[in-house]
Amino acid sequence: MTSDFHVNMNEYLPLRDVVFNTLRQAILRGELKPGERLMEIALSNRLGVSRTPVREAIRMLELEGLVIMIPRKGAQVAQITEQDMTDVLEVRLGLEELAVRFACERITDEELEKLGEAVQEFEKSITNADLSALAEADVKFHEIIYQATHNQRLVQIINNIREQMYRYRIEYLKDVESRKGLLKEHYAIWAALKNRDKDNAVKYICTHIVNQQEAIRRSLDGSE
Amino acid sequence: MTSDFHVNMNEYLPLRDVVFNTLRQAILRGELKPGERLMEIALSNRLGVSRTPVREAIRMLELEGLVIMIPRKGAQVAQITEQDMTDVLEVRLGLEELAVRFACERITDEELEKLGEAVQEFEKSITNADLSALAEADVKFHEIIYQATHNQRLVQIINNIREQMYRYRIEYLKDVESRKGLLKEHYAIWAALKNRDKDNAVKYICTHIVNQQEAIRRSLDGSE
DNA sequence: ATACAAAATTTTGTATACAAAATGCACGGA
DNA sequence: TCCGTGCATTTTGTATACAAAATTTTGTAT
Numbered sequence: 001m002t003s004d005f006h007v008n009m010n011e012y013l014p015l016r017d018v019v020f021n022t023l024r025q026a027i028l029r030g031e032l033k034p035g036e037r038l039m040e041i042a043l044s045n046r047l048g049v050s051r052t053p054v055r056e057a058i059r060m061l062e063l064e065g066l067v068i069m070i071p072r073k074g075a076q077v078a079q080i081t082e083q084d085m086t087d088v089l090e091v092r093l094g095l096e097e098l099a100v101r102f103a104c105e106r107i108t109d110e111e112l113e114k115l116g117e118a119v120q121e122f123e124k125s126i127t128n129a130d131l132s133a134l135a136e137a138d139v140k141f142h143e144i145i146y147q148a149t150h151n152q153r154l155v156q157i158i159n160n161i162r163e164q165m166y167r168y169r170i171e172y173l174k175d176v177e178s179r180k181g182l183l184k185e186h187y188a189i190w191a192a193l194k195n196r197d198k199d200n201a202v203k204y205i206c207t208h209i210v211n212q213q214e215a216i217r218r219s220l221d222g223s224e
Numbered sequence: 225m226t227s228d229f230h231v232n233m234n235e236y237l238p239l240r241d242v243v244f245n246t247l248r249q250a251i252l253r254g255e256l257k258p259g260e261r262l263m264e265i266a267l268s269n270r271l272g273v274s275r276t277p278v279r280e281a282i283r284m285l286e287l288e289g290l291v292i293m294i295p296r297k298g299a300q301v302a303q304i305t306e307q308d309m310t311d312v313l314e315v316r317l318g319l320e321e322l323a324v325r326f327a328c329e330r331i332t333d334e335e336l337e338k339l340g341e342a343v344q345e346f347e348k349s350i351t352n353a354d355l356s357a358l359a360e361a362d363v364k365f366h367e368i369i370y371q372a373t374h375n376q377r378l379v380q381i382i383n384n385i386r387e388q389m390y391r392y393r394i395e396y397l398k399d400v401e402s403r404k405g406l407l408k409e410h411y412a413i414w415a416a417l418k419n420r421d422k423d424n425a426v427k428y429i430c431t432h433i434v435n436q437q438e439a440i441r442r443s444l445d446g447s448e
Numbered sequence: 449a450t451a452c453a454a455a456a457t458t459t460t461g462t463a464t465a466c467a468a469a470a471t472g473c474a475c476g477g478a
Numbered sequence: 479t480c481c482g483t484g485c486a487t488t489t490t491g492t493a494t495a496c497a498a499a500a501t502t503t504t505g506t507a508t
Contacts, residue, residue, distance in 0.1 A: 154314070
């Protein structure tokens with residue numbers, strides 16, 4: 001008898017990855033504020049591990065740009081300057097445009113199907129008050145488009161940039177005003193992809209992203 | 225008297241960064257071949273350091289996608305597939321186009337001046353047989369354009385992609401045939417930027433990059 | 449009281465030690 | 479001969495120890 005019980009062999013995760021995810025979330029959610037120092041001993045005590053996994057997690061966060069290292073001084077949560085945010089947003093817009101172009105050429109019928117479902121799911125979540133569900137539906141919608149580029153490198157880079165945005169983005173969905181607009185845009189993007197209408201796909205993805213950017217800017221202006 | 229000797233205080237680099245750069249170069253230049261295992265003890269002996277900096281360097285390489293980790297089995301150099309190369313080239317083209325767009329809007333007179341000098345330098349290097357000088361002149365030309373985007377994030381991402389390309393051999397400049405073409409393209413790009421002629425700038429940068437890509441593809445086909 | 453210097457403390461950077469898991473190999477039995 | 483079990487080795491994962499640098503504190507002299 002061959003083994004037919006599929007134990008989840010992924011139940012094991014190295015501690016460094018656990019620490020990495022924990023710290024990452026903390027930074028993105030703003031629990032660890034920009035400029036705050038990340039001291040290894042303090043963190044390792046707090047998390048109940050030794051310094052080694054903490055250090056390795058910090059190395060990873062460093063390469064993601066979420067923390068900056070000052071030699072012999074240690075790590076601190078990266079500052080977010082206005083200029084930096086502008087830079088990220090510009091690059092993101094460019095990449096999203098590129099992605100939707102490729103998606104328009106390459107999206108499969110199956111993926112189009114899934115995209116349609118994602119739009120509906122997003123619509124359902126709008127009436128619902130559950131914010132995290134809405135955010136998740138939004139992520140899912142875009143993720144399908146990225147995958148439809150059939151370019152894993154592009155997917156990786158865009159996801160990285162998107163996650164950087166998380167730092168700014170948390171608040172933008174709260175703006176009830178804009179939700180309806182978002183839905184319309186999702187729908188328009190889906191339709192354009194379905195018709196392989198590259199110009200419109202680009203047009204709508206751009207307004208979509210620009211709208212998000214402006215929502216983020218507003219929420220930042222309001223809070224500072 | 226204030227200290228007026230500017231000793232380079234950056235002479236210090238953590239060992240992890242030294243190891244990181246060393247391994248990175250080795251992978252990109254093909255000295256460490258895809259699939260090859262990276263064993264910590266062997267590497268630390270070879271480099272004359274302990275396991276700790278090696279481990280941290282591997283964490284960084286992992287996040288760059290140059291090595292993959294198999295849990296409790298260790299790191300190995302990531303495979304490069306034909307598909308992966310295509311993906312990288314596509315993304316690079318998109319980013320270069322984006323960069324030249326921004327550069328067209330934002331390049332300063334001073335930067336235009338430097339770009340003109342870079343073109344001349346490239347021209348001089350063409351007659352010369354020194355290949356590395358030619359490569360350097362080429363890098364310099366493009367670097368000026370990247371800087372002219374005045375978007376540090378974009379500069380960072382493009383440079384990363386460019387270095388990834390290194391893996392696919394930097395032999396493309398050897399093709400004497402194409403050198404004259406390269407010069408013409410450099411000149412055309414410079415002229416377009418000078419005239420703030422975005423359409424032509426994009427057009428010429430695209431042919432420029434595409435030509436390079438085809439040279440790389442040819443050299444790969446030839447060698448495999 | 450203030451400024452400067454030296455010692456103590458903190459914190460990172462590096463090395464090593466120990467534990468646990470995986471791999472390989474040999475030996476024994478069917 | 480072939481297969482499986484178990485032991486030995488290798489290698490990663492984690493913890494800790496030690497060294498060097500930076501910061502803070504403390505003490506002293508002006």
